[in-house]
Amino acid sequence: MIKQINTATGRPRSIEADQAILRATLDLLAEVGYQSISIEAIAARAGVGKTTIYRRYTSKEEIVADAIESLREDLPIPNTGNFWEDVDILTDYAAQKIDSPLGRQTLALIISTASSNPQFAQVYKTKYLKLRREAFTQVLERAKSRGEIEKDADIDLIIDILSGAIYYAVVFKPVTESIQVYIRRTMRVLFQGVSTS
Amino acid sequence: MIKQINTATGRPRSIEADQAILRATLDLLAEVGYQSISIEAIAARAGVGKTTIYRRYTSKEEIVADAIESLREDLPIPNTGNFWEDVDILTDYAAQKIDSPLGRQTLALIISTASSNPQFAQVYKTKYLKLRREAFTQVLERAKSRGEIEKDADIDLIIDILSGAIYYAVVFKPVTESIQVYIRRTMRVLFQGVSTS
Amino acid sequence: MIKQINTATGRPRSIEADQAILRATLDLLAEVGYQSISIEAIAARAGVGKTTIYRRYTSKEEIVADAIESLREDLPIPNTGNFWEDVDILTDYAAQKIDSPLGRQTLALIISTASSNPQFAQVYKTKYLKLRREAFTQVLERAKSRGEIEKDADIDLIIDILSGAIYYAVVFKPVTESIQVYIRRTMRVLFQGVSTS
Amino acid sequence: MIKQINTATGRPRSIEADQAILRATLDLLAEVGYQSISIEAIAARAGVGKTTIYRRYTSKEEIVADAIESLREDLPIPNTGNFWEDVDILTDYAAQKIDSPLGRQTLALIISTASSNPQFAQVYKTKYLKLRREAFTQVLERAKSRGEIEKDADIDLIIDILSGAIYYAVVFKPVTESIQVYIRRTMRVLFQGVSTS
DNA sequence: TGCTAATCGAGACGGTACGTCAAGTCTTAAG
DNA sequence: CTTAAGACTTGACGTACCGTCTCGATTAGCA
Numbered sequence: 001m002i003k004q005i006n007t008a009t010g011r012p013r014s015i016e017a018d019q020a021i022l023r024a025t026l027d028l029l030a031e032v033g034y035q036s037i038s039i040e041a042i043a044a045r046a047g048v049g050k051t052t053i054y055r056r057y058t059s060k061e062e063i064v065a066d067a068i069e070s071l072r073e074d075l076p077i078p079n080t081g082n083f084w085e086d087v088d089i090l091t092d093y094a095a096q097k098i099d100s101p102l103g104r105q106t107l108a109l110i111i112s113t114a115s116s117n118p119q120f121a122q123v124y125k126t127k128y129l130k131l132r133r134e135a136f137t138q139v140l141e142r143a144k145s146r147g148e149i150e151k152d153a154d155i156d157l158i159i160d161i162l163s164g165a166i167y168y169a170v171v172f173k174p175v176t177e178s179i180q181v182y183i184r185r186t187m188r189v190l191f192q193g194v195s196t197s
Numbered sequence: 198m199i200k201q202i203n204t205a206t207g208r209p210r211s212i213e214a215d216q217a218i219l220r221a222t223l224d225l226l227a228e229v230g231y232q233s234i235s236i237e238a239i240a241a242r243a244g245v246g247k248t249t250i251y252r253r254y255t256s257k258e259e260i261v262a263d264a265i266e267s268l269r270e271d272l273p274i275p276n277t278g279n280f281w282e283d284v285d286i287l288t289d290y291a292a293q294k295i296d297s298p299l300g301r302q303t304l305a306l307i308i309s310t311a312s313s314n315p316q317f318a319q320v321y322k323t324k325y326l327k328l329r330r331e332a333f334t335q336v337l338e339r340a341k342s343r344g345e346i347e348k349d350a351d352i353d354l355i356i357d358i359l360s361g362a363i364y365y366a367v368v369f370k371p372v373t374e375s376i377q378v379y380i381r382r383t384m385r386v387l388f389q390g391v392s393t394s
Numbered sequence: 395m396i397k398q399i400n401t402a403t404g405r406p407r408s409i410e411a412d413q414a415i416l417r418a419t420l421d422l423l424a425e426v427g428y429q430s431i432s433i434e435a436i437a438a439r440a441g442v443g444k445t446t447i448y449r450r451y452t453s454k455e456e457i458v459a460d461a462i463e464s465l466r467e468d469l470p471i472p473n474t475g476n477f478w479e480d481v482d483i484l485t486d487y488a489a490q491k492i493d494s495p496l497g498r499q500t501l502a503l504i505i506s507t508a509s510s511n512p513q514f515a516q517v518y519k520t521k522y523l524k525l526r527r528e529a530f531t532q533v534l535e536r537a538k539s540r541g542e543i544e545k546d547a548d549i550d551l552i553i554d555i556l557s558g559a560i561y562y563a564v565v566f567k568p569v570t571e572s573i574q575v576y577i578r579r580t581m582r583v584l585f586q587g588v589s590t591s
Numbered sequence: 592m593i594k595q596i597n598t599a600t601g602r603p604r605s606i607e608a609d610q611a612i613l614r615a616t617l618d619l620l621a622e623v624g625y626q627s628i629s630i631e632a633i634a635a636r637a638g639v640g641k642t643t644i645y646r647r648y649t650s651k652e653e654i655v656a657d658a659i660e661s662l663r664e665d666l667p668i669p670n671t672g673n674f675w676e677d678v679d680i681l682t683d684y685a686a687q688k689i690d691s692p693l694g695r696q697t698l699a700l701i702i703s704t705a706s707s708n709p710q711f712a713q714v715y716k717t718k719y720l721k722l723r724r725e726a727f728t729q730v731l732e733r734a735k736s737r738g739e740i741e742k743d744a745d746i747d748l749i750i751d752i753l754s755g756a757i758y759y760a761v762v763f764k765p766v767t768e769s770i771q772v773y774i775r776r777t778m779r780v781l782f783q784g785v786s787t788s
Numbered sequence: 789t790g791c792t793a794a795t796c797g798a799g800a801c802g803g804t805a806c807g808t809c810a811a812g813t814c815t816t817a818a819g
Numbered sequence: 820c821t822t823a824a825g826a827c828t829t830g831a832c833g834t835a836c837c838g839t840c841t842c843g844a845t846t847a848g849c850a
Contacts (some may be wrong), residue, residue, distance in 0.1 A: 007264040008842090008843080009797070009798045009799070009842080009843075010797085010798040010799030010800065010841085010842065011798080011799055011800040011801075011840065011841040011842055012799090012800075012841080012842065013800065013801095014800070014801070016284055017800090017801080017802095028299060030380065033312075033313075038830085038831055038835085039831080040830085040831060040832080040834080041831090043802095047802085048285060048801085048802070049801065049802040049803055049804095050802095050803090050832095050833080050834095051800085051801080051802085051803090051833095051834085051835095052800075052801065052802075054833070054834085055800075055801095061373060062281060073342075080835095094808095107308065108287055108313055109312075110314065111308060111309075111312040111368065112308075112309045112310075112312040112313040113304075113309075114304055114307040114368050114369065115308040115312070115367070115368045116231055116232055116306065116309040116310040117232065121368055122371075123836095125369055129369075136206055140829085148392065148393065148394055149391045149392055150202050150391050150392070153391040154255040154382065156385070157382055157383065157386060158386065158391060160365055160366070160370070161358060161361070161362045161365075161383055161387075162360060163365055164358070164360075164361030164362040164363070164365030164366070165357065165358045165362070166359055166361070167361060167365055167368075168358075168360055168361030168364055168365075169357070169361070170312070171308065171312045171318060171362075171364075172311065172318055172322055172357075173357070185351065186354065186358055187392075189354060189358065189387060189391040190349070190358075190386060190387070190390065190391065191353065191390050191391055192236060192390045192392055193386075193388050193389045193390030193391075194346045194347050194350040194355060194386065194387065194388055194390075195347070195388040196344060196345065196346060197343065208819070208820050208821040208822075209820090209821080209822075210814085210821075211822070214822080215822095232825095235809085235810060235811085236811075237810085237811080238810095238811060240823095243821085244823085245823075245840080246812095246822065246823040246824060246825085247811095247824090247825090248813090248814090248822080248824090249811080249821080249822065249823075251812070251813085252821080273849085314789080372842095395820075401709060401749040403816080403817075403818095403824045404816070404817095404823080404824035404825025404826055405814065405815040405816055405824080405825050405826035405827075406815075406816065406825090406826070407826070408815095408827070410800085411743055411826095411827080416599065419647055427706065429707060430705055432804080432805060432806085433807085434804085434805060434806080435807080442827090442828080443827070443829065444806095444807080444808095444826045444829095445807095445808085445809090445826095445827085445828085445829095446826085446827065446828080448807070448808085449826080449827095463815080466693065472841095476732075498780070500800095503705040503706075503707060504705055505702060505703075505706040506702075506703045506704075506706040506707040506764065507703075508762050508763065509699040509700075509702040509703040509761070509762045510624075510626075510699055510700065510703040511708070514764060515763055519763055521752065529695065530826090541787060542786065542787065543785045543786055543787060544785050544786070545786055548679075548776070550775060551777065551780060552765070552785060554756060554759055554760070555752060555755070555759075555777055555781075556758040557755075557757045557759055557763075558752070558754075558755030558757070558758060558759030558760070559752045559755040559756070559828095560755070561755060561758065561759055561762075562750070562752075562754055562755030562757070563757075564625070564706070565702065565706045565712055566706050566712055566716055566754075567751070568713075568722075576821070579745065579748055580752060580845065583745070583748060583749065583752065583781060583784075584752075584780060584781070584784065585784050585785055585786040586784045586786060586787065587780075587781065587782050587783045587784025587785075588740045588741050588749060588781065588784075589739065589740055589746040589780055589782040589783060590738060590739065590740060590741055597801075598850065600792075600793055600794070600849085601792080601793040601794025601844045601846085601847070601848090602793075602794050602795035602796075602845065602846065602847055603793070603794085603795075603796065603846080605795075605796070605846095606794080608795095622791090629835080629837085630836080630837080630838090631835080631836055631837085632836095634797095638797085639796085640796065640797045640798060640799085641795085641798090641799090641837095641838080641839095642795090642796080642798090642840090643796065643797080644796080644840090645838070646795085647837085670839080680827060789850095790849105790850085791848100791849080791850075792846090792847105792848090792850100793846105793847090793848095794845105794846090794847075795837090795844100795845075795847095796844080796845065796846090797842100797843095797844090798841105798842085798843100799840100799841090799842090800823105800827095800836105800839105800840080800842095801839075801840065801842080802837105802838105802839090802840105803836100803837080803838095804835105804836090804837080805831105805834105805836095805837100806833105806834080806835075807833105807834095808822095808831105808832080808833095808845100809830105809831090809832075810829105810830095810832100811825090811828100811829080811830085811831100812827100812828095812848100813826105813827075813828085813829105814825105814826080814827065814828105815824105815825090815826075815827090816823105816824085816825090816826090816836105817822100817823100817824095817831085818821105818822080818823090819821085819822075819823105
């Protein structure tokens with residue numbers, strides 16, 4: 001994310017500044033929300049000059065994306081030998097992130113930003129979603145190789161559909177049932193279909 | 198949407214101004230995108246004072262929502278006797294709306310606003326989505342009664358999943374294939390499933 | 395000096411703002427000096443937005459020039475019947491203007507701007523200096539007709555020399571003696587000369 | 592001018608850097624003018640780090656003064672035995688420097704800078720004017736000892752008046768007659784006076 | 789010959805001010 | 820009353836330089 005053309009000469013970038021910027025960004029995100037964040041406010045809060053930020057990032061989206069990425073945790077890829085068990089573990093993990101007021105808000109913020117800001121969407125996709133997709137892809141590939149799902153199934157499409165269902169629920173479904181249950185119902189449709197054939 | 202406290206006295210609101218504002222907004226939406234639209238630009242383009250806009254709307258979202266609503270048309274419910282043909286007609290119609298810069302902008306705006314504004318989400322759902330959902334519901338119910346899809350299939354869920362897939366694509370998928378093709382692929386998975394059972 | 399393209403439409407320029415800007419500029423001139431004045435500081439001090447200033451002026455020089463011009467007063471031409479008394483009145487008046495921090499700042503600014511800007515020099519000469527020259531010219535002419543100075547004396551040259559001496563002192567002489575005394579010493583040389591002939 | 596606390600140990604100052612700084616400063620002076628010169632630009636043009644400049648100078652004025660001083664030439668002090676002949680030689684020399692577009696511009700630049708910048712004024716006075724004043728002082732002292740001018744004549748004042756007249760002409764007089772003629776006319780007034788006594 | 793110490797270029801640092809843009813409000817004359 | 824025009828205050832934008840600082844890499848003279 002960060003511009004890095006450094007050729008070993010000159011004073012090196014300050015790691016304290018790096019961290020102060022991310023810290024301030026996260027604080028402000030929680031306090032005033034993405035729309036109302038200003039780069040000036042981040043600089044002031046971080047105790048850093050504006051140039052120090054502009055040297056690292058070119059837009060607010062980049063800063064926020066980097067701040068979010070800095071929270072990323074390792075995502076263990078389940079491998080129980082059974083497809084549905086693997087899926088349960090993954091969806092439990094995802095649901096647990098979303099199924100809280102803060103989780104919903106965060107995701108809503110991301111969707112809001114991404115939908116009105118293609119650059120942020122791409123950054124978020126490659127920086128944050130990639131890992132999750134890879135985990136899911138591996139679980140699905142293993143199921144495929146075990147013969148549990150069809151050989152020509154479009155794994156990317158399946159993940160897209162599932163992701164879409166989750167995001168749609170966060171935005172448009174009132175909070176009646178747990179996300180987890182909703183995801184399971186969706187998965188069942190995806191795998192068994194609804195036609196009578 | 199428009200504030201209407203007019204009490205019949207004084208000079209009446211100018212209908213030319215109304216239309217010029219909506220026209221200018223749609224033009225600018227297509228040209229520069231939602232984020233980059235400024236109310237000042239709308240006023241200038243419409244040949245209208247800023248006051249004239251602020252007297253009618255309180256935010257950019259409102260103006261844009263009104264501009265978009267002004268484009269709404271009636272939605273015929275297909276009934277060919279064959280499920281896939283009906284689906285084709287519906288998705289063709291939806292795809293045709295989305296598959297243009299303005300269409301994508303519009304949907305993105307709606308998702309953005311809805312995700313950070315639950316009230317708007319509900320209003321949009323009942324005011325704009327209801328018609329489309331009813332059309333789809335009727336097509337699916339007829340298919341069910343013809344025995345083309347399973348009796349206990351959750352129709353609401355299917356529509357949710359399909360909607361989610363479309364919204365997800367608009368936000369996160371680069372514009373490579375046509376939306377129409379993408380919707381068809383999604384429908385196929387939804388109806389046939391991917392498991393080998 | 396002020397940009398004036400006003401075409402009678404729209405809200406008229408605020409006279410309060412005009413005056414607040416000039417007032418703040420003069421205050422800051424006296425407090426921090428020309429070099430250290432920032433437009434931001436003028437705006438803050440005047441309780442006015444920066445745009446309100448930029449709508450009126452295009453540079454710091456313009457603002458300061460206008461502020462100074464706003465101080466211009468009428469200049470009475472002395473006529474005591476005695477040359478040296480008249481001269482005393484005129485030089486007292488001039489010295490009184492220069493012998494203060496603001497006065498020196500002002501004159502220094504004018505010299506600075508004029509020396510790097512011939513147009514400003516001419517404008518200043520015709521708009522501001524003319525009155526003073528005319529006063530001095532009249533006093534000298536009367537002295538000539540009374541036979542106090544030589545018939546073929548070059549009055550313009552005398553004024554030039556005196557002006558030059560004052561300006562030179564403002565720029566290069568440290569503030570040791572009062573300007574008034576310095577002017578008197580200069581006048582004595584000018585009128586009596588230094589040769590032994 | 593240059594700070595020199597060097598105690599023989601460590602790497603000595605680079606003479607190439609010294610010269611590159613002066614060279615770059617003179618180039619930029621001619622290209623963009625004093626006001627628009629930035630130390631960063633000098634450093635870049637000279638191919639030198641900013642530290643290397645700040646180690647030598649403490650302000651832009653100092654650098655520019657030093658750059659100008661580096662152009663200084665020797666000034667021969669005339670001694671013909673006749674006062675007016677000596678004066679002619681000195682004023683010819685001065686006029687010759689000023690009586691060209693470049694000469695006028697340079698002097699205007701100096702006046703402009705000096706008048707809005709007392710530090711520069713003092714530096715310029717001691718570094719550049721001193722020699723010229725000394726030459727003139729000597730010529731006047733010799734005339735005094737020969738009895739050509741009065742014993743109690745204030746030589747410093749005479750030089751101030753003459754300098755002021757020249758500077759005033761450069762700034763405010765249109766370029767009609769040659770500087771040389773103007774200086775001679777001024778000298779005549781200074782030595783013979785204008786009173787009829 | 790290796791040590792010490794000041795220099796070099798490069799460039800990042802926290803700041804200040806720049807001049808521009810748009811926000812939403814207010815004020816005029818004209819209809 | 821509303822209208823178009825254009826003023827107003829506010830606040831953030833991204834840029835340019837300021838003068839200071841930290842790097843790794845040179846260069847001398849002294850040991």
